[in-house]
Amino acid sequence: MRIAAVQHDIVWEDRDANFARLAPKVAQAVGAGAELVLLSETFSTGFSMAPGIGEPEGGPSSRFLSAQAAEHGVWLGGTCPEIADDAGGAGEGTSTLPYNSFVLAGPDGTVHRYRKLHPFTHAGEHERFRAGEKPVTVQIGDLRVTPFICYDLRFANVFWQAAPDTDVYLVPANWPSPRRSHWQTLLVARAIENQAYVVGCNRVGTAGDGTEHVGDSRIVSPMGELLATAAGVETIVVADVDPAEVSATRDRLRFLPDRRG
Template sequence: MRIAAVQHDIVWEDRDANFERLAPQVARAVGAGAELVLLTETFSTGFSMTPGIGEPEGGPSARFLADRAAEHGVWMGGTCPEIADDGDLPYNSFVLAGPDGSTHRYRKLHPFTHAGEHERFRAGEKPVTVAIGDLRITPFICYDLRFADVFWQAALETDVYLVPANWPSPRRHHWRTLLEARAIENQAYVVGCNRVGTAGDGTEHSGDSRIVSPLGELLATAAGTETLVIADVDPAEVQATRDRLRFLPDRRA
C-alpha cells in the first residue's frame, strides 16, 4: 500500500477554512498514487482546548474524511475532537474512513497533561488495529508516542503504526528519535504526520513528518513546509524482518 502523510498548516479553530485548504492537498496525494492519506492531529481545529470545541461523533471533520475517501476511493485518517453520547468532554479521536463507507475510531489513550489536555479531553481505553487487505494498521496520537508499552502491546498484530501529531518544535528531536525507536523495537513501519506553522496559542511546529521502515530506515522525510511524505509499505517486509531477526519472541512481560 502507498501511504501519504500530508504535512500541513492549520487555521486555528476554523473547520471550513481547513477543509477548503486540505481538499486539494488530499487530491495531490491521491494523484501521487496514495491509497491511504493521513492528516495531522486535530487537522480541522488545531490543538485547541477551548470549551465547546468538540463536535458530535460523525460530525463535520469525520464527514470530511469520509467524503474524501468516497470521492477518491482511498482510505483517509486524521484526528478531531469528538463527543460521544455518554459524556460532555470530547475524545481526541482518530477517525479512519474507508472508500466503502466504513469508519473506525481510536481514542487517544494519553492526554497531554503538560498542556492541560487531561482537563479538556477524555482518555481512550485501548489500542485499535484495523485490517485493510493484508495490511494491519494501528493508529496512535502524538503524546502516545512516548509510551512504548502500548506500541508493544499491539506489535504482534501490527504492520504499520500511524502517528498524527501537533508536536512542538522545541522537542522536535524527541519526535524524530521516538518515531525511529518505535519502528526499530517493534519491527514495523511507522508513519509520523506532524503539522507545520504557528498555532493560535503561539506554539511553533516544524513538521519533520517521516515514514520509517521496520529496520528503522527513513523511507521519506520532510522539513518545515507544507508537503507530502509518501512511501510504499508492505506487510511481507514486516514478516521478513521479524523472521530474519527474531527479537519479538524474546520479550518478557
Template structure:
C-alpha cells in the same frame, strides 16, 4: 501499499477553512498513488482547549474524511475532537467532554475510531479531553494498521502490546518544534523495537496559542531506515509499505519473542 502523510498548517478553530485547504492536498496524495492518506492531529481545529470545541461523532470533521475517501477511492484519517453519543458516560466528572479521536474513513463508507489513550497532561489536555480505552487495529488491503495520536508516542508499552497484530503504526501529531528531536528519535525507536513501519504525520506553522511546529513528518522502515522525510513546509511524504517486509524482518531477526512484560 503507498502511504501519504499530508504535512500541513492548520487554521485555528476554523473547520471550513481547513476543509477548503486540505481537500486539494488529499487529492494530490491520491493522484500520487496513495491508498492511505493521513492528516494531522486535530486537523480541522488545531490543538484547541476551547470549551465547546467538541463535535458529535459523524460531525463535520468525520464527514469531511468520509467525503474525501469516497471521492478519491482511498482511506483517509486524522484526529478531531469528538463527543461520544450520550456524552460517553461518567469518567471522573468528564462526561460530555470530547475524545481526541483518530477517525479513519474507508472508500466504501466504513469508519473506524481510535481514541487517544494519553491526554497531554503537560499541556492541560487531560482537563479538556477524555482518555480512550485501548488500541485499535484496522486491516487495509492485507496491511494491519494501528493508529496513535501525538503524546501516545512516548509510551512504548502500548506499541509493544499492539506489535503482534501490527504491520504499520500511524502517529498523527501537533508535536512542537521545541521537542522535535524527541519526535524524530521516538518514531525511529518505535519502528526498530517493534520491527514495523511507522508513519509520523506532524503539522507545520504556528498554533493559536503561539506554539511553533516544524513538521518533520517521516516514514520509517521496520529496520529503522528513513524511507521519506519532510522539513518545515507544507508537503506530501510518500512511501511504499509492505506487510511481507515486516514478516521477513521479524523472521530474520527474532527479537519480539524474547520480549518480557
C-alpha cells in the same frame, strides 16, 4: 500499499477553512498514488482546548474524511475532538468532554475510531479531553494498521502491546518544535523495537496559542530506515509499505519473541 502523510498548516478553530485547504492536498496525495492518506492531529481545529470545541461523532470533521475517502477511493485518517454518542446530557460532567479521536474513513463508507490513550497533561489536555481505553487495529487488505496520537508516542508499552498484530503504526501529531529531536528519535525507535513501519504526520506553522511546529513528518521502515522525510514546510511524504517486509524482518531477526512484560 502506498501511504502518504500530508504535512500541513492549520487555521486555528476554523473547520471550514481547513476543509477547503486540505481537500486539494488530499487530491495531490491521491495523484501520487496513495491508497491511504494521513492528516495531522486535530487537522480541522488545531490543538485547541476551548470549551465547546468538541463535535459529535459523525460531525463535520468525520464527514469531511468520509466524503474525501469516497470521492477518491482511498482510506483517509486524522484526529478531531469528538463527543461520544454515549455521553448523554449530563451537563458539565466528564462524560460530556470530547475525546481526541482518530477517525479512519474507508472508500466504502466504513469508519473506524481510535481514542487517544494519553492526554497531554503538560498542556492541560487531561482537563479538557477524555482518555481512550485501548489500542485499535484496522485490517486494510493484507495490511494491519494501528493508529496512535502524538503524546502516545512516548509510551512504548502500548506500541509493544499492539506489535504482534501490527504492520504499520500511524502517528498524527501537533508536536512542538522545541522537542523536535524527541519526535524524530521516538518515531525511529518505535519502528526498530517493534519491527514495523511507522508513519509520523506532524503539522507545520504557528498554532493559535503561539506554539511553533516544524513538521519533520516521516515514514520509517521496520529496520528504522527513513523511507521519506520532510522539513518545515507544507508538503506530502509518500512511501510504499509491504506487510511481507514486516514478516521477513521479524523472521530474520526474532526479537519480538524475546520480549518480556
